Amino acid sequence: MITRSQLKNRYHYSYILLVQLVKTDFKLRYQGSVLGYLWSLLRPLLIFCILYLVFTVFLPVGKGVPHYPVYLLLGIVLWNYFTEVTSGAVSAIVGKGDLIRKINFPKYVIILAGSFSALINLGLNFIIIAIFMFIGKVPLSWNAILVLPLIIELFILSIAMAFLLSAVFVKFRDVSYIWEVIMQGAFYATPILYPLSSIPQWAAKFLILNPMAQIIQDARYVLVTPTSSTIYSLFPNQKIIWLIPYLITLILVFFSASYFRRRSRFFAEEV
Amino acid sequence: MDNEVVISVENVSKNFVLPHEKVATVKGIFTGLAKRDKSVEVQRALKDINLEIKKGEFFGIVGRNGSGKSTLLKILAGIYQPTSGEIKTNGKLVPFIELGVGFNPELTGKENVYLNGAMLGFSEKQVGAMYKDIVEFAELERFMDQKLKNYSSGMQVRLAFSMATRAKADILLVDEVLAVGDADFQRKCFSYFKKLKANNKTVIFVTHDMNAVKEYCSRAMLIDDSNIKIIGRPSDVAREYNLLFMDKASDHAKKGGGKRWGNRDVEIIDAEASTQNDKIKIKVTCKVNKNLDKLIYGLHIMSEDSSEITAVNNRMINSKDITNLKKGQKIILNWEVLNIFNDGHYKIMLTLIDDLSNTLDWYVGAASFDVIREERSTTAVLPPIKVTTKLIEK
Numbered sequence: 001m002i003t004r005s006q007l008k009n010r011y012h013y014s015y016i017l018l019v020q021l022v023k024t025d026f027k028l029r030y031q032g033s034v035l036g037y038l039w040s041l042l043r044p045l046l047i048f049c050i051l052y053l054v055f056t057v058f059l060p061v062g063k064g065v066p067h068y069p070v071y072l073l074l075g076i077v078l079w080n081y082f083t084e085v086t087s088g089a090v091s092a093i094v095g096k097g098d099l100i101r102k103i104n105f106p107k108y109v110i111i112l113a114g115s116f117s118a119l120i121n122l123g124l125n126f127i128i129i130a131i132f133m134f135i136g137k138v139p140l141s142w143n144a145i146l147v148l149p150l151i152i153e154l155f156i157l158s159i160a161m162a163f164l165l166s167a168v169f170v171k172f173r174d175v176s177y178i179w180e181v182i183m184q185g186a187f188y189a190t191p192i193l194y195p196l197s198s199i200p201q202w203a204a205k206f207l208i209l210n211p212m213a214q215i216i217q218d219a220r221y222v223l224v225t226p227t228s229s230t231i232y233s234l235f236p237n238q239k240i241i242w243l244i245p246y247l248i249t250l251i252l253v254f255f256s257a258s259y260f261r262r263r264s265r266f267f268a269e270e271v
Numbered sequence: 272m273d274n275e276v277v278i279s280v281e282n283v284s285k286n287f288v289l290p291h292e293k294v295a296t297v298k299g300i301f302t303g304l305a306k307r308d309k310s311v312e313v314q315r316a317l318k319d320i321n322l323e324i325k326k327g328e329f330f331g332i333v334g335r336n337g338s339g340k341s342t343l344l345k346i347l348a349g350i351y352q353p354t355s356g357e358i359k360t361n362g363k364l365v366p367f368i369e370l371g372v373g374f375n376p377e378l379t380g381k382e383n384v385y386l387n388g389a390m391l392g393f394s395e396k397q398v399g400a401m402y403k404d405i406v407e408f409a410e411l412e413r414f415m416d417q418k419l420k421n422y423s424s425g426m427q428v429r430l431a432f433s434m435a436t437r438a439k440a441d442i443l444l445v446d447e448v449l450a451v452g453d454a455d456f457q458r459k460c461f462s463y464f465k466k467l468k469a470n471n472k473t474v475i476f477v478t479h480d481m482n483a484v485k486e487y488c489s490r491a492m493l494i495d496d497s498n499i500k501i502i503g504r505p506s507d508v509a510r511e512y513n514l515l516f517m518d519k520a521s522d523h524a525k526k527g528g529g530k531r532w533g534n535r536d537v538e539i540i541d542a543e544a545s546t547q548n549d550k551i552k553i554k555v556t557c558k559v560n561k562n563l564d565k566l567i568y569g570l571h572i573m574s575e576d577s578s579e580i581t582a583v584n585n586r587m588i589n590s591k592d593i594t595n596l597k598k599g600q601k602i603i604l605n606w607e608v609l610n611i612f613n614d615g616h617y618k619i620m621l622t623l624i625d626d627l628s629n630t631l632d633w634y635v636g637a638a639s640f641d642v643i644r645e646e647r648s649t650t651a652v653l654p655p656i657k658v659t660t661k662l663i664e665k
Binding site: 012013016017019020021023024027028031099100101102103104105265266268269 | 287345348349350351352366368369372373375377378382385386388389390392393394395
């Protein structure tokens with residue numbers, strides 16, 4: 001039986017490790033670059049500039065969407081968070097192989113650290129979004145507060161995927177290539193660049209079931225414009241369908257967590 | 272309280288499954304994917320290990336490379352899971368499989384102290400409180416804001432060791448940490464070990480250094496071929512360990528594993544050394560390949576690290592040169608040396624020269640012998656020495 005104090009000790013160690021790993025990650029992230037942390041802000045901003053140029057001037061898919069720049073930026077920022085967490089996680093366990101082979105520590109801390117450091121980044125990106133919202137005179141309502149539970153959902157979805165990917169990668173290194181392709185496809189399958197209203201309704205109904213699409217559309221709804229189609233507006237009378245993205249996330253969480261738990265005991269031998 | 276078992280190992284076995292994958296061609300990759308070759312090799316690293324370690328013991332684990340001792344240590348540390356069997360530990364356990372776990376070359380010394388501290392279970396506050404001591408002990412006051420990659424390896428080890436000595440643990444697992452570092456550092460390690468021993472900490476120590484085993488361990492264990500060969504007194508274990516290498520060493524010498532030069536007018540064709548209680552006997556067989564007037568023959572004895580302990584030739588010990596040698600003859604030289612050697616492995620160098628100082632055969636490592644003694648000394652030899660004393664009254 002594990003006593004209460006032992007339990008506390010166990011998580012105390014995880015906590016100490018987590019703090020140091022996140023700090024280290026931040027110290028090392030922009031190591032040797034002149035602008036340093038500014039890149040956390042500059043990178044999404046510059047990517048946004050390119051996409052904005054392409055999708056408003058050359059391919060005006062965003063026509064008719066109010067506050068399209070902010071609408072686009074929010075989508076990119078949320079998607080980038082998901083990419084950062086999952087792509088970073090693929091090789092996270094293997095990358096820390098040296099450590100894993102020499103000391104016994106809770107391996108989930110590695111994945112958690114990656115998630116938190118991306119979360120800090122997300123926070124910085126939201127500063128940029130706030131600035132654009134201010135410039136673009138986007139009306140803000142009390143609904144905006146609902147973005148917080150959406151971010152929690154995003155955090156859970158991303159970390160669940162991260163646990164699965166990192167553990168599978170230890171055994172099958174093909175995962176990194178497969179995930180790269182999937183992410184490329186998913187980028188277009190998720191309404192990031194285009195509004196859902198611009199595609200056939202049957203397709204929109206299908207795509208919105210993806211938790212990422214649901215999160216992005218909901219976030220746009222509460223922060224930018226109520227014209228953004230959500231799962232609720234696409235299936236107004238089938239409330240049961242509203243649960244599908246959450247259900248997908250939930251199943252993923254349980255499956256990934258149990259798989260990671262099971263495999264993590266053997267990481268030291270397999271990495 | 273003293274007899275409290277802090278680690279118990281019950282029927283622990285560990286197998287490593289090593290897949291055979293040799294895909295040499297592109298075609299092989301595709302056909303291999305279709306009918307995935309399931310041939311795997313199971314390597315049995317540990318077989319049915321049973322062990323109990325009590326509180327306050329200084330327990331040594333020795334064994335050849337690949338015998339399974341490091342695997343056992345990793346299982347004790349919880350890094351590997353045993354394939355079968357059970358491990359129970361009682362108390363906080365800190366492993367030192369390597370010093371400076373988590374050190375990152377891109378971070379400064381100071382940042383690394385905090386990172387490594389976290390690995391050892393210290394919060395930032397705790398590291399902060401002992402930071403000054405750590406730096407002082409490592410003698411690195413001026414370098415803490417430099418990146419670790421700019422440290423010399425000695426400086427890195429000093430910092431890592433300084434961290435390690437702060438670890439608060441009931442049980443310490445140490446894997447050959449002493450193998451690194453210079454003499455000064457090793458002295459520091461040893462004094463730390465003495466302190467641990469004095470504080471009644473439980474230490475499990477994997478090493479190849481029989482000297483350290485005898486000096487520090489209260490009990491030791493020899494693992495060979497995945498099994499426990501012997502558990503008991505350190506001196507017995509050390510003796511058993513040395514025996515493992517004896518057969519191997521003499522084999523090596525027979526195959527001529529040494530350096531050798533000379534014109535081979537007279538050639539050493541066989542050399543054998545045997546240890547007896549009071550004597551070392553070395554039998555050398557030579558073959559004459561060319562007629563020769565005078566042969567001078569020599570014997571050198573070297574310690575394992577190749578420093579010469581003694582060197583003689585026949586003239587120095589008043590034996591006659593061998594004269595008037597004809598092609599095809601054989602010579603047998605029987606050397607006899609008083610066994611004044613201390614515990615260890617010794618190498619023999621044999622020399623044959625003529626009276627014009629031409630080297631005929633100069634054979635480094637022609638044979639070797641081992642001396643096994645209960646007591647261990649830091650010097651190579653112990654010649655019979657006598658002393659008499661006399662007390663003179665006022």
